[in-house]
Amino acid sequence: MSLMKTEEQSNRQLNHMxxxxxxxxxxxxxxxxxxxxxPAEKVTVITDEVSLEIAAAIVHELEAxxxxxxxxxxxxxxxxxxxxxxxxVAEDLESSQVSxxxxxxxxxxxxxxxxxxxxxxxxxxxxxxMVNIKKRIMLEGMRADFLKVDRLSVKVMEIVRNAKKVRAKxxxxxxxxxxxxxxxxxxxxxxxxxxxxxxxLPGGEIFTTPGEVNGTFVIDGVVGDYLCEKxxxxxxxxxxVQVKGNRLIEAHSANKELKDDFWAYTHTDENSNRxxxxxxxxxxxxxxxxxxxxxxxxxxxxxxxxxxxxGAHTGAEWYSSTHIDVVGxxxxxxxxxxxxxRSGQFLIEA
Numbered sequence: 001m002s003l004m005k006t007e008e009q010s011n012r013q014l015n016h017m018x019x020x021x022x023x024x025x026x027x028x029x030x031x032x033x034x035x036x037x038x039p040a041e042k043v044t045v046i047t048d049e050v051s052l053e054i055a056a057a058i059v060h061e062l063e064a065x066x067x068x069x070x071x072x073x074x075x076x077x078x079x080x081x082x083x084x085x086x087x088x089v090a091e092d093l094e095s096s097q098v099s100x101x102x103x104x105x106x107x108x109x110x111x112x113x114x115x116x117x118x119x120x121x122x123x124x125x126x127x128x129x130m131v132n133i134k135k136r137i138m139l140e141g142m143r144a145d146f147l148k149v150d151r152l153s154v155k156v157m158e159i160v161r162n163a164k165k166v167r168a169k170x171x172x173x174x175x176x177x178x179x180x181x182x183x184x185x186x187x188x189x190x191x192x193x194x195x196x197x198x199x200x201l202p203g204g205e206i207f208t209t210p211g212e213v214n215g216t217f218v219i220d221g222v223v224g225d226y227l228c229e230k231x232x233x234x235x236x237x238x239x240x241v242q243v244k245g246n247r248l249i250e251a252h253s254a255n256k257e258l259k260d261d262f263w264a265y266t267h268t269d270e271n272s273n274r275x276x277x278x279x280x281x282x283x284x285x286x287x288x289x290x291x292x293x294x295x296x297x298x299x300x301x302x303x304x305x306x307x308x309x310x311g312a313h314t315g316a317e318w319y320s321s322t323h324i325d326v327v328g329x330x331x332x333x334x335x336x337x338x339x340x341x342r343s344g345q346f347l348i349e350a
Contacts, residue, residue, distance in 0.1 A: 023057035026142030031061035041097040043069040081106035085115040102130040127198035141202030141295040144285040146191035152350040153190035168302040181211030204283025204298035209309040209316035221289040221327030233291035248273040271320035276309030301331035
């Protein structure tokens with residue numbers, strides 16, 4: 001791991017930085033509800049120039065808990081975009097029980113994030129992954145009742161855990177069938193983060209690696225990674241993809257740049273066009289897609305991702321250096337023929 005400018009801890013005094021008090025509720029949710037930070041636990045906070053105010057709100061909550069913590073502003077210790085996780089940050093993570101990553105993604109930084117989550121997985125750190133966190137997300141998705149979201153997620157998990165097939169359709173034209181592999185585990189990332197699986201915040205999804213996905217997905221929500229920042233909400237100009245035998249075989253959009261960028265991303269390596277994730281969003285407090293993947297992938301419905309299958313958690317044995325989520329709107333969902341969602345509304349009580 002390289003690109004170090006200094007091996008010292010970032011000297012930004014985030015505990016003295018002013019922030020909008022409206023951020024406090026979401027920050028409190030992250031620290032006290034989702035991560036349940038204890039006074040004796042050490043926390044690593046990783047942020048960047050763009051996300052300083054949000055990080056300051058989070059640090060304020062850590063101060064209230066009274067726990068030891070280290071803060072890192074990426075631009076202070078490395079050149080961006082990162083090619084590797086800075087060594088000093090990696091070393092700090094090794095001695096932490098909790099970590100928070102509140103950073104805006106830049107092109108080609110996925111490798112450095114995977115290096116970070118490799119440490120998180122090995123050390124069983126309770127890790128909040130807040131890539132592309134924005135103020136709007138702190139005021140919306142991060143204010144959710146995550147205990148309620150978790151209860152619903154558990155119920156959906158019980159339905160899908162032993163299922164053989166999930167079908168998803170939308171009025172926009174999505175018609176997708178996922179045949180499930182009983183050897184692959186379902187994972188719950190509801191916002192309540194444990195040592196078993198780091199989680200995105202805001203939380204609210206369950207996912208697995210599918211056995212095989214076939215059909216059409218009309219992406220009238222968002223696409224992930226750095227393409228989300230570039231193209232935002234796709235409602236007015238959707239991207240339609242065809243999947244056969246779990247591989248992306250076609251992509252079409254009136255926005256040629258979107259189609260070309262997406263196609264290039266999903267052909268980075270031999271498995272970049274392979275469906276690595278099949279997920280159901282469970283954050284029922286989200287009312288619509290807003291053009292921010294961190295929040296939108298938790299919006300109730302189905303989303304899939306091409307690329308890395310998070311095999312450490314699902315049990316999938318293949319790998320990709322990329323991972324890009326795609327999100328649609330207003331799904332009907334059937335699990336082994338039983339309908340559990342109609343037009344984006346769960347038919348299950350939380």
